[in-house]
Amino acid sequence: MPLAQETNFDGLIGPTHNYAGLSPGNVASANNAGGTSKPKAAALQGLSKMKTLMDLGIPQGVLPPQHRPDLDALRRIGFSGADEQVLKDAHEADPTLVAAIWSASSMWAANAATVSPSADTNDNRVHLTPANLISNYHRSLEHPTTTRMLRMIFKDESHFQVHDPLPDQMRFADEGAANHIRFANKHGDPGIEMFVYGFDRDDPAGGARKFPSRQTRSACEAISRMHGLDQSRTVYTRQHPDAIDAGVFHNDVIATGNEDVFLYHEQAFATSRSMITDIAGPLGHELTLIEAHNTDFSLNDAVTSYLFNSQIVTIPDGSMTLIAPLESQENPRVDAFVQSMIQDKANPINSVHYLDVRESMRNGGGPACLRLRVVMDVKEKQAVHQGVLLTDSLLSSLTNWVETHYPEELSAHDLLDHMLVRSNTDALDELTRILDLPGLYSFQR
Numbered sequence: 001m002p003l004a005q006e007t008n009f010d011g012l013i014g015p016t017h018n019y020a021g022l023s024p025g026n027v028a029s030a031n032n033a034g035g036t037s038k039p040k041a042a043a044l045q046g047l048s049k050m051k052t053l054m055d056l057g058i059p060q061g062v063l064p065p066q067h068r069p070d071l072d073a074l075r076r077i078g079f080s081g082a083d084e085q086v087l088k089d090a091h092e093a094d095p096t097l098v099a100a101i102w103s104a105s106s107m108w109a110a111n112a113a114t115v116s117p118s119a120d121t122n123d124n125r126v127h128l129t130p131a132n133l134i135s136n137y138h139r140s141l142e143h144p145t146t147t148r149m150l151r152m153i154f155k156d157e158s159h160f161q162v163h164d165p166l167p168d169q170m171r172f173a174d175e176g177a178a179n180h181i182r183f184a185n186k187h188g189d190p191g192i193e194m195f196v197y198g199f200d201r202d203d204p205a206g207g208a209r210k211f212p213s214r215q216t217r218s219a220c221e222a223i224s225r226m227h228g229l230d231q232s233r234t235v236y237t238r239q240h241p242d243a244i245d246a247g248v249f250h251n252d253v254i255a256t257g258n259e260d261v262f263l264y265h266e267q268a269f270a271t272s273r274s275m276i277t278d279i280a281g282p283l284g285h286e287l288t289l290i291e292a293h294n295t296d297f298s299l300n301d302a303v304t305s306y307l308f309n310s311q312i313v314t315i316p317d318g319s320m321t322l323i324a325p326l327e328s329q330e331n332p333r334v335d336a337f338v339q340s341m342i343q344d345k346a347n348p349i350n351s352v353h354y355l356d357v358r359e360s361m362r363n364g365g366g367p368a369c370l371r372l373r374v375v376m377d378v379k380e381k382q383a384v385h386q387g388v389l390l391t392d393s394l395l396s397s398l399t400n401w402v403e404t405h406y407p408e409e410l411s412a413h414d415l416l417d418h419m420l421v422r423s424n425t426d427a428l429d430e431l432t433r434i435l436d437l438p439g440l441y442s443f444q445r
């Protein structure tokens with residue numbers, strides 16, 4: 001088996017990052033609605049996380065932000081005239097429409113796509129399906145550009161297949177890798193892919209009551225068919241409805257995994273025990289289970305601290321480290337759990353890096369939300385568009401670009417400022433030169 005590694009592609013946080021309370025069931029987004037955001041600080045926090053990973057020896061990529069505001073989206077629903085007029089009329093009709101088309105939500109790259117490495121697929125290629133994200137209007141605007149971007153980055157069809165997103169219909173509601181965990185002895189070995197859903201057509205009453213379920217079982221099954229996965233090595237499991245109703249709008253808010261380590265809260269899944277046997281069976285050995293119990297910390301602690309939205313990464317010496325948000329360190333029960341986990345020799349996680357991604361966290365996006373994992377062997381990694389792989393020099397260009405173009409602050413009334421439309425367009429035009437992705441945005445074609 002050729003040596004394979006995981007590359008984390010992080011969404012570069014865009015210049016229009018703002019707090020609009022657009023995602024029902026996402027507690028942080030609701031609590032911070034209408035607040036003043038700090039786009040420049042947000043993007044620098046994201047870049048600093050990418051640097052931490054790169055310095056740990058883990059390959060790091062970057063996915064550019066989308067072009068916002070998406071005025072074409074407003075024109076498609078009947079607003080017309082100059083940009084200024086379109087913004088004004090839409091605001092008068094419904095201010096949430098204006099907020100939606102400004103959202104920088106593509107930063108949460110875990111929702112960009114579901115990825116199956118070549119070791120798992122029947123044609124030995126890496127398969128990616130961009131998520132349709134139809135559960136929320138602002139996020140449903142992302143997939144056309146995401147698809148185009150992934151096809152530019154993973155364009156070599158001898159190694160990669162970037163599928164079309166699933167049909168734009170609730171039956172196939174899909175939120176990407178945030179609801180998918182892949183287990184393997186080592187990244188390059190054939191894996192077990194676990195798909196997690198909230199809604200099941202065969203048991204509609206068994207779902208969440210208060211908040212929407214964003215991922216359907218039908219979507220999971222379709223992706224696994226499209227990716228050519230071995231069904232004896234594929235597991236479908238349901239989120240616990242109480243978890244969704246407590247604010248676990250994606251499974252990566254309550255569970256995560258890396259290689260054969262599985263970290264989760266006891267209230268994450270509707271059925272935990274049989275699911276673990278279903279994973280361990282084809283894997284051929286026991287998983288290293290790290291289960292947080294209610295006696296360790298509550299579901300509410302999990303949602304506010306975002307511990308499970310940490311990245312567990314394998315570093316070059318073969319051990320694992322946890323990339324966790326500062327909010328986890330600030331919760332004494334969660335921090336105590338982390339300290340005992342890294343001391344415990346029964347699992348390979350032996351260090352923690354608490355990072356500041358507070359700007360993203362206030363919209364419900366932790367370290368793991370900000371990245372899309374792609375396991376690739378050496379040849380596949382060489383076939384990726386090299387312009388998006390992070391180096392010290394790319395990091396310094398991106399930092400300068402952010403420093404030059406990003407506003408310090410953004411609040412609701414700025415979303416009516418049509419002058420910002422032009423400056424964002426110019427900034428993104430320059431970004432495609434830095435990343436060597438000409439023609440990515442529709443304004444360039």
Ligand code: SUG
Pocket residue numbers: 018019020021022023026029030103105108110111139178249250252253363364365366368369370
């Ligand atoms: O889809 N927040 C995102 C957060 C996504 C987090 N991703 C993962 N868990 N993988 C969402 O709810 C809020 C935008 C606003 O309210 O302004 C938002 O879209």
